[in-house]
Amino acid sequence: MAIVLELLSRKDQTLKYFKFDKSEIVVGRDHHCDLRLEDPYISAEHVRISQDEQSNTIYFEDCQSVNGTLVNKRPLANGKLQGDDILKLGRTRLKVVNTNQPVSAALPLSQLEESLSWLSNSGIAILLTLGYLALSMIFAYVNSIEEYKIFAMLPKEMGQMALLSGWPVMFAVMGKVFNKESRVVSQFSILWLTLFVLYGLYLLGKLISFNFNATESLIWFELIIFTLVLFGFVWLSLFIAFHQTNRRRNIVGAMMTLVIVVPIISIGMLGNGDFSTQPKYDSTMLPPLYQLRSPSDVASFVEGSTALFSALDKQIAAEQLAQKSDDGVSH
Amino acid sequence: MRYLLFALTLYSALGFGQQTAQNLFSHYQTALYQIRIIELGSGNKSSIGSGFQINDSGVLVTNYHVVSEYVYFPEKYRIEYLAADGSVGNLSLVNIDVVNDLALVQVQGEKASSDFFPLSDSLPEQGSSIYSLGNPHDLGMIVVPGTFNGIKKNSFYQRIHFTGSINPGMSGGPVVNPEGKVVGVNVATAGNQIGFLVPLTKVYTLIENEGLASLDTKDYKHVIAEQLMKNQQRLFDRLEHGVWKSSDLGGAKIPTLEGAMLSCWGDSNSADQEALYLSVENRCRLDEEIFLHGGLRTGGIEIEFEWLESAEFGAHRFYDFFSGSTSGAGAGNQAGKNDVSNYQCKQDIVTNTHQVKTKSTFCLRAYKEFPHLYDVLYIGATLNHDSQGLISHFTLAGVSQDSAMRFTKQFVGALAWQ
Numbered sequence: 001m002a003i004v005l006e007l008l009s010r011k012d013q014t015l016k017y018f019k020f021d022k023s024e025i026v027v028g029r030d031h032h033c034d035l036r037l038e039d040p041y042i043s044a045e046h047v048r049i050s051q052d053e054q055s056n057t058i059y060f061e062d063c064q065s066v067n068g069t070l071v072n073k074r075p076l077a078n079g080k081l082q083g084d085d086i087l088k089l090g091r092t093r094l095k096v097v098n099t100n101q102p103v104s105a106a107l108p109l110s111q112l113e114e115s116l117s118w119l120s121n122s123g124i125a126i127l128l129t130l131g132y133l134a135l136s137m138i139f140a141y142v143n144s145i146e147e148y149k150i151f152a153m154l155p156k157e158m159g160q161m162a163l164l165s166g167w168p169v170m171f172a173v174m175g176k177v178f179n180k181e182s183r184v185v186s187q188f189s190i191l192w193l194t195l196f197v198l199y200g201l202y203l204l205g206k207l208i209s210f211n212f213n214a215t216e217s218l219i220w221f222e223l224i225i226f227t228l229v230l231f232g233f234v235w236l237s238l239f240i241a242f243h244q245t246n247r248r249r250n251i252v253g254a255m256m257t258l259v260i261v262v263p264i265i266s267i268g269m270l271g272n273g274d275f276s277t278q279p280k281y282d283s284t285m286l287p288p289l290y291q292l293r294s295p296s297d298v299a300s301f302v303e304g305s306t307a308l309f310s311a312l313d314k315q316i317a318a319e320q321l322a323q324k325s326d327d328g329v330s331h
Numbered sequence: 332m333r334y335l336l337f338a339l340t341l342y343s344a345l346g347f348g349q350q351t352a353q354n355l356f357s358h359y360q361t362a363l364y365q366i367r368i369i370e371l372g373s374g375n376k377s378s379i380g381s382g383f384q385i386n387d388s389g390v391l392v393t394n395y396h397v398v399s400e401y402v403y404f405p406e407k408y409r410i411e412y413l414a415a416d417g418s419v420g421n422l423s424l425v426n427i428d429v430v431n432d433l434a435l436v437q438v439q440g441e442k443a444s445s446d447f448f449p450l451s452d453s454l455p456e457q458g459s460s461i462y463s464l465g466n467p468h469d470l471g472m473i474v475v476p477g478t479f480n481g482i483k484k485n486s487f488y489q490r491i492h493f494t495g496s497i498n499p500g501m502s503g504g505p506v507v508n509p510e511g512k513v514v515g516v517n518v519a520t521a522g523n524q525i526g527f528l529v530p531l532t533k534v535y536t537l538i539e540n541e542g543l544a545s546l547d548t549k550d551y552k553h554v555i556a557e558q559l560m561k562n563q564q565r566l567f568d569r570l571e572h573g574v575w576k577s578s579d580l581g582g583a584k585i586p587t588l589e590g591a592m593l594s595c596w597g598d599s600n601s602a603d604q605e606a607l608y609l610s611v612e613n614r615c616r617l618d619e620e621i622f623l624h625g626g627l628r629t630g631g632i633e634i635e636f637e638w639l640e641s642a643e644f645g646a647h648r649f650y651d652f653f654s655g656s657t658s659g660a661g662a663g664n665q666a667g668k669n670d671v672s673n674y675q676c677k678q679d680i681v682t683n684t685h686q687v688k689t690k691s692t693f694c695l696r697a698y699k700e701f702p703h704l705y706d707v708l709y710i711g712a713t714l715n716h717d718s719q720g721l722i723s724h725f726t727l728a729g730v731s732q733d734s735a736m737r738f739t740k741q742f743v744g745a746l747a748w749q
Contacts, residue, residue, distance in 0.1 A: 141648065142647050142648050142651050143651055144648070145607065145608065145644075145652050145655075146605070146607065147605075147607060210690075211680075213677070213678050213679070273673075275667070275668030275673060276673060276674075277661050277662040277666070278659065278660070278661040278662070278674070279660070279661075279673075279674030279675075279676050279692075279694035279696075279708055280674070280676065281660075281676040281678060281692045281694060281710075282678060282692075283654050283655075283657045283658035283659075283692075284654055285650045285651075285653045285654040285657060285690060285712055285714075286650055287646035287647060287649075287650045287717055288646075288688075288714050288715065288716075288717065289646070291680065291714060293680065295679075295680040295681055295682040295688055296679055296680070296681055296682075297681065297682060297683070298681055298682075298683045298684075298740055298743045298744050299740065301677075301679050301681045301691060301693070301743070302693075302736050302739050302740045302743070303736075304677060304679070305677050305693050305695070305735075305736065305739075306732075306736075307677075308675055308676075308677050308693070308695050309695065309705070309732045311675065312672060312675060312695055312696070312697040312705070313697065313702070313703070315672060315697070316672060316697050316699055316702070319672075319699070320699070
């Protein structure tokens with residue numbers, strides 16, 4: 001067996017491993033020490049750590065150092081050490097590693113990882129970026145009613161893209177910090193691809209609401225699809241940035257999706273059902289080309305409104321009944 | 332010499348006018364009342380108007396809108412009069428006519444004055460002097476001389492056009508000819524010496540209909556509902572039997588009503604050099620509405636058309652712009668959440684017999700207190716051309732299902748291309 005020590009940072013992150021195939025080591029600032037630590041508060045020979053060869057138990061003994069030795073924040077002169085005990089010498093902290101404990105199982109290498117490797121191709125990423133710029137310019141053009149000047153619009157669109165870039169950059173930075181690898185190109189590719197999908201869904205939604213009565217259920221359906229796309233996007237961003245288990249990624253992904261979707265829903269629901277002097281109707285108009293169904297005639301359209309009249313009559317009758325019973329209770 | 336003569340005539344006319352006004356004032360001031368709506372909680376007046384006595388049993392005529400708060404909330408208010416001699420007493424509501432903005436009230440007890448205004452048998456000649464009496468700004472009774480300018484032409488809700496100032500608080504006061512006979516009732520002002528009066532015939536009708544007993548407070552809303560229902564029936568009969576002709580607007584033909592029942596206005600952006608599109612508008616509306624209470628008007632009609640075309644926009648850009656122009660339509664009349672429900676809509680793509688294809692939206696809201704009366708909003712946008720289109724829009728306030736459906740059919744069916 002061996003004595004294994006970890007040098008800890010202030011935030012308990014492992015900075016270095018030390019493994020000694022000896023039954024006794026000396027830790028200090030002196031050059032002959034087994035573990036030499038550059039800390040001015042550590043004595044030349046500070047502490048002696050030994051391992052019982054039969055029982056593998058680890059002991060320590062302070063070598064009458066100036067500043068003493070702290071075990072789990074308590075000053076002790078000698079004693080037994082267990083796995084995960086933290087020794088503090090001067091300002092340096094060392095963790096005793098329990099060599100009997102098995103390390104966690106290796107993560108299975110994902111098939112997805114391989115199939116997404118094309119995302120890290122810079123050529124594709126540049127193409128997607130330019131494609132998105134073109135798409136947003138086209139949308140701005142279709143939306144404009146004044147003369148469209150492409151060079152006047154370009155900075156605005158690029159500014160918006162710069163704002164959107166915050167997301168992939170954030171994940172790239174986190175990836176760099178935790179995995180020493182940013183994979184910023186893949187993050188960008190995923191962002192543009194997701195935006196393409198969202199634009200596609202938006203157009204599909206327009207086509208449906210133009211041709212068919214946009215009912216309440218369509219709005220909920222759209223919201224569910226949007227949530228799923230968003231979850232997929234967050235999940236992939238996490239997948240590329242971090243090595244984590246699927247369970248953990250699903251949870252984090254779901255949380256981040258909810259953080260984005262819940263405010264959108266609650267703002268949308270705000271004032272829903274309040275009295276308004278304006279009717280809620282769908283004003284989507286598309287060129288004749290996109291009309292998918294045959295029109296009805298005037299008579300059947302007008303006759304069809306009968307249901308609307310009777311629905312309102314019923315609603316008013318129900319309201320009045322409720323009010324009457326309220327009055328009955330209060331009197 | 333001629334000028335002198337003219338000046339003399341003018342002076343004598345003024346003199347005569349003043350004399351009549353003084354006579355009128357002194358002769359009839361005991362039959363003229365200030366009508367006050369008293370809020371029961373605070374015991375103070377919440378609004379004032381004028382009223383005049385029309386017989387010796389103490390029946391007063393005033394405007395419906397003067398007593399509307401009481402009609403709507405009889406448990407929160409009462410009606411009180413202030414006579415010329417400073418005496419105060421209670422009034423009970425006898426009858427109302429919301430369409431013509433009239434109300435009959437009765438002096439309670441035996442305190443009624445014996446003086447009353449006689450009603451004229453006929454309307455005066457156009458241009459003759461008449462005198463409006465009332466109580467503006469709570470300052471005491473005054474007489475305003477003015478000119479009778481005939482019945483407002485072709486208006487559906489008949490009004491006498493009076494040149495003279497009618498001020499707030501004079502509502503419900505009588506307008507008399509120089510003999511002191513009532514020819515109308517003050518009702519509204521359009522500013523700049525233009526006033527409107529309810530014609531005498533409406534007062535006669537109301538007096539004839541007067542039930543023997545005062546209305547029960549529970550019946551007020553039923554009476555209003557009945558009057559609104561009858562009125563919309565009459566209005567839509569007139570609209571349906573009116574002469575509708577087809578006029579050009581851009582590349583479309585739109586239905587317009589002959590005569591001046593609706594007043595119409597046009598507009599276009601053709602002067603705007605920078606606009607990439609042409610917009611031509613035609614808006615028509617009924618000038619008057621029926622006042623029900625402070626936050627509720629009904630009985631109005633608005634019909635609007637907008638022709639849009641662009642040689643610059645392609646089909647996609649044009650239809651995106653077209654979407655924006657069809658959104659955000661709102662109610663034509665004022666109403667609150669205690670008066671009406673929210674709108675509910677039905678949408679479809681509709682073709683009429685002239686091959687005009689529209690995306691049509693038909694929205695409805697119901698009146699909470701008047702069963703089977705609705706506000707209707709229609710908006711349609713054509714789908715025939717790639718970069719031209721017509722938006723047709725109307726709002727109807729306080730109509731029955733039958734009227735709404737017949738009008739919509741007629742309206743959507745009448746659109747055509749040139």
